[in-house]
Amino acid sequence: MENDYTFPIVVRKVKRCLFVKFNDFDIEEQIYEPEVDYIMESKILLSNILLEYEQKKITIPIPKGIASIKISPNEKLIFINIWLPFYRTDSEKYVKKTLTIPSWIDELAKKQDLNFSHILKSALLEKLGLYDEIKKRKTYKFNKPMENLEDFLFIMQKMIKVNLDEENAAFSLVVNTKDFNLIVTTWTIWVNKNISTFLLTTKKGNIKKWDLESQKQEWLKLLKEFKIEFQKKLDKKCSDIIRQLRDNKLNESSIESLGGYISKLGQCLLNSSLKYDGIFERDESIYDYMRAITDPAMLKKNIKQEYWLEYSDYQLFTLQYKIEIPFLYVLVWNINNLYVIERFNYFNKKNNTHCKNICYECLTKISKTTLEILLGNSIFSHRLVPEIANYEKKVSAISQVGSINFDNYLPYLYCNEKQKKEYTDIRNKIVSVDVLTKLPMIPMYINKGDKVGLNYLVHSLCKEVENAD
Structure with missing residues (x-):
């Protein structure tokens, strides 16, 4: 089972909006307002399609090469990377990590009752560029699978x-x-x-x-x-x-x-x-x-x-x-x-x-x-x-x-x-x-x-x- 995928998207600007086309999938061209992070939205959409292909056992297409993609002067080619385990996991699995920090930071943090694991996780997500994206994952604690x-x-x-x-x-x-x-x-x-x-x-x-x-x-x-x-x-x-x-x-x-x-x-x-x-x-x-x-x-x-x-x-x-x-x-x-x-x-x-x-x-x-x-x-x-x-x-x-x-x-x-x-x-x-x-x-x-x-x-x-x- 593959984990890492990279697919091209073609982006063009019309007035204020951005139009995004997925060359390798049968998806309608997406339209995004200026204030929307179109890269993040494209990754979420693409990850949902890849997961659906996995579930239905449909062969995921091989991404088109740069030479085979024709773009107009007003378009630009962007490659979107999807690390599928990030989207594939329904429940978090945690691993224990050893953390070394200065003693004075440790003392101040304990006095404010800060959660070290939560802060480290947030910082790593921010560094990896995933902090905003993870907030949009389509899993909800209140929404469980049907019993039996x-x-x-x-x-x-x-x-x-x-x-x-x-x-x-x-x-x-x-x-x-x-x-x-x-x-x-x-x-x-x-x-x-x-x-x-x-x-x-x-x-x-x-x-x-x-x-x-x-x-x-x-x-x-x-x-x-x-x-x-x-x-x-x-x-x-x-x-x-x-x-x-x-x-x-x-x-x-x-x-x-x-x-x-x-x-x-x-x-x-x-x-x-x-x-x-x-x-x-x-x-x-x-x-x-x-x-x-x-x-x-x-x-x-x-x-x-x-x-x-x-x-x-x-x-x-x-x-x-x-x-x-x-x-x-x-x-x-x-x-x-x-x-x-x-x-x-x-x-x-x-x-x-x-x-x-x-x-x-x-x-x-x-x-x-x-x-x-x-x-x-x-x-x-x-x-x-x-x-x-x-x-x-x-x-x-x-x-x-x-x-x-x-x-x-x-x-x-x-x-x-x-x-x-x-x-x-x-x-x-x-x-x-x-x-x-x-x-x-x-x-x-x-x-x-x-x-x-x-x-x-x-x-x-x-x-x-x-x-x-």
Whole structure:
């Protein structure tokens, strides 16, 4: 495994901004304001790409030689060196060093209770030119990997397969972990998987003329039939989970709470996914539910009074068992709003602060694993069975050897160039097939968004949360 890499970048200045081009990688040209340290930012970006190549076992390209790089008179060539262990290490490993200093310095330092190791580390980082860079490393103490992560990934590899035996085996495995967060996450993926399969199958079926009122009625009829049938399937699967938990001799009160929780969650996912409406309205319907079971103030705002007690129990369950799914949905919605506000200068200080506060709260409630899912990244594990992606279908849940991608099953952020056409006939409110067959927030489209900018926004929020602690 290589540790030291040096790659060229081409830099040109246009007015006040600097444009940076990476010759050896398929990366969009980066634009930096004058006050930004473009060298440091380029190193961070390049190191993230190299680490991704390592994880996915993609061959890292050999840097182009100077002779093969053509530059214009207004451009300059700079070589960026990346020492990968600095970025590769998630946790610090310390070594003992002997330090010799004058006795009078030792006495003064002890009187002020100074930390010798910390000062030496800071001084060495400053001397090595890494002090500012290390502050931008994308690791956060509050953001830990998901508990029982390896079990979760192994189970999910079975769950995402079409094979019914694998699906049943996955549920048996996840229930045996007795981890309610894993059970709820698996349940959410299973529900979304079944709904998505129905919607996409129906899309390929006999409904052709989506702009006709008769076709709208046909679609609504199919939705109604599926909803009745799938509700029976939901109830049966919920009963199976409860029975297996009882076999594991878990507390009866906890089992009943989980049963009610996943039953209600399944109904809400189903109702929002089958809602005959535009993208925003479909996303909003599931967001309102997730917000109600994570924030007491929103419960009374979004839910009828007769259901307050029921939803209060869901809130308590979410917090008591550290359920991540509701916070993932809420976070995706608010990061999208925050990105639009900041990127496109829709300045509204009150709304900006409100979105940020919600994001801060959600980030402390999700794992590092869930954060990667939110960003649309694959999750890697040595326990996963290597499989070859199905390129004929173009989209495969198992997209790389030893990794899983949850793009079709859980909410994530996605930057798209063109806005989706929501209605084929807006006067008669005939919703387009692409909208109707898309699960809410899967993905959450960010129109004309920039993925690099989006990642920086998410990580800056994480850094602000850590600094606040």
